[in-house]
Amino acid sequence: xxxxxxxxxxxxxxxxxxxxxxxxxxxxxxxxxxxxxxxxxxxxxxxxxxxxxxxxxxxxxxxxxxxxxxxxxxxxxxxxxxxxxxxxxxxxxxxxxxxxxxxxxxxxxxxxxxxxxxxxxxxxxxxxxxxxxxxxxxxxxxxxxxxxxxxxxxxxxxxxxxxxxxxxxxxxxxxxxxxxxxxxxxxxxxxxxxxxxxxxxxxxxxxxxxxxxxxxxxxxxxxxxxxxxxxxxxxxxxxxxxxxxxxxxxxxxxxxxxxxxxxxxxxxxxxxxxxxxxxxxxxxxxxxxxxxxxxxxxxxxxxxxxxxxxxxxxxxxxxxxxxxxxxxxxxxxxxxxxxxxxxxxxxxxxxxxxxxxxxxxxxxxxxxxxxxxxxxxxxxxxxxxxxxxxxxxxxxxxxxxxxxxxxxxxxxxxxxxxxxxxxxxxxxxxxxxxxxxxxxxxxxx
Amino acid sequence: xxxxxxxxxxxxxxxxxxxxxxxxxxxxxxxxxxxxxxxxxxxxxxxxxxxxxxxxxxxxxxxxxxxxxxxxxxxxxxxxxxxxxxxxxxxxxxxxxxxxxxxxxxxxxxxxxxxxxxxxxxxxxxxxxxxxxxxxxxxxxxxxxxxxxxxxxxxxxxxxxxxxxxxxxxxxxxxxxxxxxxxxxxxxxxxxxxxxxxxxxxxxxxxxxxxxxxxxxxxxxxxxxxxxxxxxxxxxxxxxxxxxxxxxxxxxxxxxxxxxxxxxxxxxxxxxxxxxxxxxxxxxxxxxxxxxxxxxxxxxxxxxxxxxxxxxxx
Numbered sequence: 123x124x125x126x127x128x129x130x131x132x133x134x135x136x137x138x139x140x141x142x143x144x145x146x147x148x149x150x151x152x153x154x155x156x157x158x159x160x161x162x163x164x165x166x167x168x169x170x171x172x173x174x175x176x177x178x179x180x181x182x183x184x185x186x187x188x189x190x191x192x193x194x195x196x197x198x199x200x201x202x203x204x205x206x207x208x209x210x211x212x213x214x215x216x217x218x219x220x221x222x223x224x225x226x227x228x229x230x231x232x233x234x235x236x237x238x239x240x241x242x243x244x245x246x247x248x249x250x251x252x253x254x255x256x257x258x259x260x261x262x263x264x265x266x267x268x269x270x271x272x273x274x275x276x277x278x279x280x281x282x283x284x285x286x287x288x289x290x291x292x293x294x295x296x297x298x299x300x301x302x303x304x305x306x307x308x309x310x311x312x313x314x315x316x317x318x319x320x321x322x323x324x325x326x327x328x329x330x331x332x333x334x335x336x337x338x339x340x341x342x343x344x345x346x347x348x349x350x351x352x353x354x355x356x357x358x359x360x361x362x363x364x365x366x367x368x369x370x371x372x373x374x375x376x377x378x379x380x381x382x383x384x385x386x387x388x389x390x391x392x393x394x395x396x397x398x399x400x401x402x403x404x405x406x407x408x409x410x411x412x413x414x415x416x417x418x419x420x421x422x423x424x425x426x427x428x429x430x431x432x433x434x435x436x437x438x439x440x441x442x443x444x445x446x447x448x449x450x451x452x453x454x455x456x457x458x459x460x461x462x463x464x465x466x467x468x469x470x471x472x473x474x475x476x477x478x479x480x481x482x483x484x485x486x487x488x489x490x491x492x493x494x495x496x497x498x499x500x501x502x503x504x505x506x507x508x509x510x511x512x513x514x515x516x517x518x519x520x521x522x523x524x525x526x527x528x529x530x531x532x533x534x535x536x537x538x539x540x541x542x543x544x545x546x547x548x549x550x551x552x553x554x555x556x557x558x559x560x561x562x563x564x565x566x567x
Numbered sequence: 568x569x570x571x572x573x574x575x576x577x578x579x580x581x582x583x584x585x586x587x588x589x590x591x592x593x594x595x596x597x598x599x600x601x602x603x604x605x606x607x608x609x610x611x612x613x614x615x616x617x618x619x620x621x622x623x624x625x626x627x628x629x630x631x632x633x634x635x636x637x638x639x640x641x642x643x644x645x646x647x648x649x650x651x652x653x654x655x656x657x658x659x660x661x662x663x664x665x666x667x668x669x670x671x672x673x674x675x676x677x678x679x680x681x682x683x684x685x686x687x688x689x690x691x692x693x694x695x696x697x698x699x700x701x702x703x704x705x706x707x708x709x710x711x712x713x714x715x716x717x718x719x720x721x722x723x724x725x726x727x728x729x730x731x732x733x734x735x736x737x738x739x740x741x742x743x744x745x746x747x748x749x750x751x752x753x754x755x756x757x758x759x760x761x762x763x764x765x766x767x768x769x770x771x772x773x774x775x776x777x778x779x780x781x782x783x784x785x786x787x788x789x790x791x792x793x794x795x796x797x798x799x800x801x802x803x804x805x806x807x808x809x810x811x812x813x814x815x816x817x818x819x820x821x822x823x824x825x826x827x828x829x830x831x832x833x834x835x836x837x838x839x840x841x842x843x844x845x846x847x848x849x850x851x852x853x854x855x856x857x858x859x860x861x862x863x864x865x866x867x868x869x870x871x872x873x874x875x876x877x878x879x880x881x
Contacts (some may be wrong), residue, residue, distance in 0.1 A: 545626070
């Protein structure tokens with residue numbers, strides 16, 4: 123039983139938590155982890171399954187600090203994204219996962235996890251003052267984060283960890299050379315890309331993902347700009363309507379007229395290579411790529427990169443949003459301890475570290491808008507502004523359905539086919555016909 | 568044939584009491600070697616028989632990970648002939664396999680002939696030649712991915728030096744399979760070379776001496792003496808290459824993930840997507856079963872060709 127439930131904190135507990143917070147490095151003068159009885163599960167060992175990447179690596183690296191704060195030992199496993207997704211699904215299906223806490227990709231797994239009930243409901247823990255610091259409130263998470271974390275019944279099944287907005291990276295030097303202004307609309311972006319393309323010189327106006335499946339993240343940004351919705355209120359598929367066709371036509375035009383040859387096979391890695399080598403003037407992709415672009419050992423465009431919110435579309439101004447969260451397995455016997463870990467993972471301290479290194483953007487508004495946190499950001503100010511601006515126009519970039527992988531493959535193939543000259547309307551119609559029964563089967567299951 | 572201590576005991580009944588007779592004669596006794604067989608049997612059943620039986624069982628069910636399996640009979644199999652992605656994958660697998668067998672076979676045989684001759688630094692160069700075979704496929708794939716890059720890759724730079732325009736390599740549906748075969752050929756030609764080289768080393772010298780006396784040309788020697796004599800080794804190499812190429816996954820997945828679109832999606836890549844990205848275990852199992860049958864059919868076809876050529880030679 124925690125000290126708070128006995129009527130108030132003891133002098134020892136206040137000193138202990140204060141010392142722990144001071145030792146962890148405070149942000150500002152306020153203790154980062156006040157009010158919570160962090161030690162109530164001291165001695166427990168938690169198994170944590172994380173995705174390899176800046177977020178997972180940060181949590182893995184900082185686990186000793188969590189142990190110092192709580193007395194809970196952490197054994198974390200960090201696995202590359204694709205393999206981690208498969209592993210956790212298989213383990214959760216077995217009913218006896220090897221982990222207590224799990225890192226999940228919302229844009230791929232949200233609906234699957236909700237339907238299967240694999241994660242514990244954290245709503246009660248969030249209301250418990252002995253378990254939850256006062257600043258951790260639902261309202262502090264951006265609306266996209268809450269859309270991802272909450273079930274249709276309003277249960278909080280995970281805590282939103284890091285959000286990935288699609289932003290526009292642009293090469294200021296190439297823009298200056300051709301005297302082109304930063305586009306604010308998709309039409310302007312198309313025109314700018316055409317002006318900036320000089321195939322003989324090997325420079326192109328635009329680069330982005332053309333590879334099947336991966337291209338859906340980019341296509342989603344176009345689709346949203348044309349006012350597209352993936353599903354109607356009854357859950358029917360809407361990917362062959364006029365919004366989708368127009369979005370695909372623009373995608374097709376940009377990638378066939380103004381992008382480097384071979385873009386049909388580009389994922390983020392090839393796109394980034396073209397941009398960092400100064401071969402592409404604009405690149406639309408996730409917000410987390412600033413560190414390699416600003417790394418003199420990996421990039422030829424250091425100091426020349428501009429960062430901007432995605433341009434406004436004909437119907438909407440929306441930043442395609444993807445993200446990941448962290449939750450406690452429903453099958454875990456250490457749910458409270460797991461919740462403490464999740465809370466620590468989304469804390470101001472950890473969120474600030476993530477943001478300041480440019481490795482990701484926290485879902486929590488209080489971290490993103492904190493002046494002291496902002497001051498510590500190592501990336502250019504424009505990058506931070508693009509993240510803050512994107513938060514205001516954030517919309518989910520993929521449908522919240524179980525068969526997301528099939529969606530990305532089937533519609534992604536159709537969109538890729540348009541880069542070889544296929545008709546967008548016909549391809550999307552075919553893809554919708556192919557995907558609709560898969561979606562229906564999955565919803566009925 | 569019975570061997571003492573290893574076979575069921577055979578006993579004459581003349582000196583036994585009726586009770587002993589009843590106890591011994593009609594009863595079957597397990598052979599004495601059985602305890603030694605059991606561990607191997609357990610392993611074979613555990614890692615081969617059971618997974619196969621389970622795969623067959625799963626292929627008869629609609630089973631999405633996270634949901635309960637439901638028996639659907641052969642309906643997973645009936646989906647296959649009308650699944651355009653599967654049909655494309657079968658065709659792409661066959662093309663990829665054929666090219667990945669034939670090219671290393673030709674180049675490996677030529678390389679073996681070269682390395683069979685004596686010349687300075689032969690051992691060192693042979694060592695260098697087999698290096699690609701020792702490298703990790705995924706690491707190779709990542710390096711080749713950047714080499715194939717249309718703007719930044721070294722391959723287009725090399726082509727530009729001889730006046731050939733840049734190619735799109737794995738970044739175009741029409742050239743993706745030949746480009747992947749290029750990687751496969753680069754990596755596995757040394758294996759064929761080693762097998763054929765072993766064969767060449769074992770050849771008798773007399774036919775060559777006779778041919779030399781008869782004034783045969785180099786080509787005639789190769790066509791009428793070397794090739795027939797190393798044919799058994801070539802079949803071994805072809806079989807190994809065929810099985811390897813048909814199930815190739817790592818290089819294709821790491822370089823193209825089956826793209827652009829589905830232009831380089833082989834059965835293996837499609838099977839992986841169905842089972843581990845779509846979690847459609849039932850349909851994935853049906854694909855696995857058909858894939859297995861295809862490998863057996865290809866191996867059988869190769870053996871049939873081998874038998875026929877042996878017959879013709881005999």
